[in-house]
């Protein structure tokens with residue numbers, strides 16, 4: 432089945448989605464709404480959420496909450512409020528994330544800390560807010576958005592790579608305990624997607640990128656099928672899998688030579 436094809440109706444299932452107001456999250460919200468899911472949409476700023484809600488006004492079962500995933504207490508309250516309006520959370524899609532590049536001449540440690548807070552701890556807060564209910568019902572699906580950038584250390588974004596590797600490992604470690612209690616975890620690894628996050632990446636030549644709507648179609652498939660891991664698109668999955676399996680010395684050699692040719696910035 433190709434990305435973009437309808438994968439079936441799931442009317443009535445309640446999905447909470449963080450990072451819903453922009454990029455992949457926004458496109459995914461629209462794709463899920465079109466399939467009849469009931470959606471609790473969260474993001475940290477109100478205005479883009481309001482415009483999204485207005486765009487989805489003809490769909491039933493849409494609720495929004497303005498919340499920062501780094502604020503655990505507010506996040507729990509937001510989840511409670513969304514569940515009062517929609518019903519218990521059946522699926523959590525933890526999509527909120529931040530990504531910046533850095534290099535050896537400017538490590539941007541504050542940016543790194545922020546990426547760890549949002550991309551790792553923010554996802555943990557989001558899971559923590561829905562888990563008690565899922566455990567009580569012995570059912571649930573958690574979809575964490577990692578990245579192929581977490582497969583290996585990418586020289587132009589060491590902090591982002593490290594944050595996504597940490598998220599991948601965190602979700603892997605949670606998986607068996609949650610499975611025993613009826614909750615499935617899917618880790619998603621998108622390739623490059625054209626969003627605000629990738630707008631200013633310093634590639635020397637244009638890099639093939641998916642549009643957010645294409646990424647959303649893949650994400651919907653992962654939500655429906657519940658695989659353990661899901662990397663897209665296929666070309667990226669194959670290429671990055673080879674990179675992931677390279678012996679460390681060969682990986683270092685490749686990055687040392689390919690990096691300066693691929694990037695306009697020093698690393």
Ligand SMILES: NC(=O)c1ccc[n+]([C@@H]2O[C@H](COP(=O)([O-])OP(=O)(O)OC[C@H]3O[C@@H](n4cnc5c(N)ncnc54)[C@H](OP(=O)(O)O)[C@@H]3O)[C@@H](O)[C@H]2O)c1
Nearest residue numbers: 450453454455475499500527528578621623624626627628
């Ligand atoms: N684009 C790619 O190529 C790519 C590839 C692999 C993985 N990913 C991952 O996919 C996810 C979505 O990325 P994207 O490309 O769609 O980026 P995006 O367009 O920047 O969207 C990210 C969304 O998350 C929100 N967000 C950030 N920090 C938050 C916080 N503390 N609390 C609540 N919401 C917060 C953002 O709000 P603001 O607009 O206010 O910042 C934004 O709405 C991220 O986890 C990203 O790491 C992206």
